[in-house]
Amino acid sequence: MNEEIEKTEVVNLIEVSVSDDKKQGFIKLIKQAEGSTTFTKEQLMAALQTEQIEYGIIDSAIEKLAQRPIFNIRIKVAEATDPIDGNDAVVKLLVKKDAEYKPEYNEDETVDYKSLDYFQLVKKGQVLCEITKETMGIDGTDLYGQVIPAHKGRKPQIPVGKNTSLIENDSKLIADCDGIIKFSNSINIDEMMHIRGNIDLSTGNIHFPGDVTIDGDVSSGFSVKAGGNLIIKGVVEDAKIEAVGNVVIAKGIYGGSSGDVIVGKDLRCNYIENAILHVDGDITVDYIIDGKITCNGNIYLSGAKELIVGGEIQLMGELVAKEIGNEREYPTIIRILGERIVDQAEIDRLRIKEEETRLQLQEINDKEAQINDLLLTQEKKDMLNRNRNSAAMEQIITLKKQVDRQALLIKREIEEIEKAIIYVEKKGTTSYYGSVSAKRKLYRGTRIYFGELLFQFEFDNLEHCRIYWDNDDIVNGMM
Incomplete structure (x- = not known):
């Protein structure tokens, strides 16, 4: 019976209070008028439980208060977890708004006012802005275990406009065409400048x-x-x-x-x-x-x-x-x-033949380089053996002469092909499909050329005439 009375008296000496926002809990200990007053951790916890405080209890504060009581002062013994609000979305413009335009100065501190680039141009696929999306936030918990909701970040005002589109999970806005930027509440790309x-x-x-x-x-x-x-x-x-x-x-x-x-x-x-x-x-x-x-x-x-x-x-x-x-x-x-006008088919045939012949010449040149290496190696062997005219050396020299003769013939063939191409090109003719027509008068001070050939007439003027090319000559006809 006496123990219960003591417990009741101890509980009455522990005052529990909570802040208005339910985020902080306090204990104030009341000292007895007579004798010493002591508290256990369990008694302090029981007092909190009586007030239904079950979250955010600061164990270290409870233990210290039990070991060294502080009287008549509110001591914080519980604290809620604050919510972490989400971040607002961010739209980072990679192009300038009209109001942000400033002229660029040259090295001599002058401005070329003819090349101010007042109009901002973009290319198809160019990134116009980057979007960092909003975050949800993290909810908190009050002293009673109730959820404190976090504020979700605000959604972005993405400036999607004419001829623009979002890519990469709506994280980038790009231009759909080449054009000029026009700002309003959105970014618009015009394919025509007015x-x-x-x-x-x-x-x-x-x-x-x-x-x-x-x-x-x-x-x-x-x-x-x-x-x-x-x-x-x-x-x-x-x-x-x-x-x-x-x-x-x-x-x-x-x-x-x-x-x-x-x-x-x-x-x-x-x-x-x-x-x-x-x-x-x-x-x-x-x-x-x-x-x-x-x-x-x-x-x-x-x-x-x-x-x-x-x-x-x-x-x-x-x-x-x-x-x-x-x-x-x-x-x-x-x-x-x-x-x-030339025989282009013949020229194409000759150029293909020329290319094939040059490849043959390259093969001959490669073979000639190999023979020269053999010749040099054999000369060294013959010098060591003191044999100036070995059979191997004579065989290599004979082979070299044959290859040199082949190379000479191929070079001459290439020269002949080049001459043939020039001949076909010169053999071509020039045609003039144009004409000059005077519905009323063509005056004598006018000089009309078809290539280097000049059209001449001795009258003061020609009337209702059409000057044109026919059968390799200039013709004066009537309209």
């Missing part, structure tokens, strides 16, 4: 792998390169233009000291003045003045004027205009380019 104004200091030079449309002019000194088609709704003035595809220039081309135009397919424009052009396809234009033009297709003058005055034009196809030259006999040169 400039809503002029090409000048506000845009810099344009180098784009796809189609380009320019609503304004291309100013002097600037360049535009397009990997596809190019549309310019204004004027090209002393600028460099290059396109793999077709080019349409609504107004015209005015050249100068630094501008030239290179077109991979067809060109359409209103006029060409003092400009240098190389066009692989056809040219359609109203008038040409002092142009230096090479065209692998046809040139059609179409519009109100349809005239050519001055300059030099080289073309493979037909040229059709109303008037070529002028009454003042302003020098205008037109060269029709020819196509060399």
